[in-house]
Amino acid sequence: MIPSLWLGIVLSVGLNGNPAVRRFPDLVVTTPASAAAARPSAMLPGVEILPGLRDTDHFEIAKVPPPSVKASYSTVHMTQPYVAITFDDGPHATNTPRLLDILAERNIKATFFVVGKNVREYPAILRRIIAEGHEVGNHTWSHMALSTLTPDKVRQELSKTHDAVLQAAGYQMRLMRPPYGATNLRVKQICFQEFHYPSIIWTVDPLDWKQPGSSVVAQHIVAGTRSGAIILVHDIHAATIDAMPDTLDTLLAKGYHFVTVSQLLNLGDKYPVTSTVPMAIPVPEPEPTMPIPAAAAGNGAGTSLDSTIPSGAVRPVTGLPGDSN
Numbered sequence: 001m002i003p004s005l006w007l008g009i010v011l012s013v014g015l016n017g018n019p020a021v022r023r024f025p026d027l028v029v030t031t032p033a034s035a036a037a038a039r040p041s042a043m044l045p046g047v048e049i050l051p052g053l054r055d056t057d058h059f060e061i062a063k064v065p066p067p068s069v070k071a072s073y074s075t076v077h078m079t080q081p082y083v084a085i086t087f088d089d090g091p092h093a094t095n096t097p098r099l100l101d102i103l104a105e106r107n108i109k110a111t112f113f114v115v116g117k118n119v120r121e122y123p124a125i126l127r128r129i130i131a132e133g134h135e136v137g138n139h140t141w142s143h144m145a146l147s148t149l150t151p152d153k154v155r156q157e158l159s160k161t162h163d164a165v166l167q168a169a170g171y172q173m174r175l176m177r178p179p180y181g182a183t184n185l186r187v188k189q190i191c192f193q194e195f196h197y198p199s200i201i202w203t204v205d206p207l208d209w210k211q212p213g214s215s216v217v218a219q220h221i222v223a224g225t226r227s228g229a230i231i232l233v234h235d236i237h238a239a240t241i242d243a244m245p246d247t248l249d250t251l252l253a254k255g256y257h258f259v260t261v262s263q264l265l266n267l268g269d270k271y272p273v274t275s276t277v278p279m280a281i282p283v284p285e286p287e288p289t290m291p292i293p294a295a296a297a298g299n300g301a302g303t304s305l306d307s308t309i310p311s312g313a314v315r316p317v318t319g320l321p322g323d324s325n
Helices: 002-013 019-023 095-106 116-121 123-131 151-169 185-194 214-224 238-253 261-270
Strands: 082-088 111-114 135-138 230-234
Touching (some): 095 238, 116 151, 123 135, 151 185, 214 230, 214 238
Parallel strands (some): 111 135
16 A cells, blocks of 8 residues: 555656656656667777766755855866766757767766757757756856846846746756856856856866867867866757767766766865865866857946956956855
8 A cells, every 4th residue: 555655656746756847748858778788988998988877976966056155166176076067058959959868878967058049949958958857057048248238138138048947847047157258246246146146167168169070079178177177068069969978988987977067066065175185186277268259249338347358359257255266
């Protein structure tokens, strides 16, 4: 009697306990491929990658930012080999589903920073992202450089995307990433104090938006990754998706564990770097910025703290006290 009751409860909750699955019947959740014969790593000669490598951390680490969350991060300083891979600018009609298949085969959970216009266009893909256990963050409605906009326009870009995701999937976002990394003190204050979003920049940028080819993207990611890294790539470029199998398999073979950004923030509190435990691979902090196309700059001159920088220039990221960079 009791086992039957328990089974009924489980079935009523739905797949993965995710309310989005119950609400939206179009969801199709990919089942990870069954383990077959080991295959060689394309980037590590002599190393075999076993299909179905699993990381149970996804089920044990908090999936929302910790109470100690700071206003912004470009890395998480920690001693253990955890990293977060993030995908910007989607959902994309064909690339994102293909990427989700690749992630599911390896049981890797990622963080997707979505553009509101694309959410409106492809709500079913967003629902699949969420149903398969990935995290979703706000990447604005129209991918404008927030540091060039008026405060009201910044709020509009964030709130429209928040509402689109909530309507499409019933999902509450808890992170944001400013397009191009273009932020300043005013933008961070709006994001953190009004929307409760920490601004997530990045540690590793393979410049895949320049489309240098899948092998170059993979090499840059592998070379730049270290414990606590936040990896930036874009799921709107087919070559980036082509690079993912070798990239992910190589990082798995090197002993890295993939978690979402919110989980990485929680792990940073659990495994902090101390004066007696150096980071595994000390490297200089990158300048997390991108060139801003003129079309992505707003008309907020005089309102942003870096409005004296001409449109199209690289804008430095300035932070609030206590930012983690």
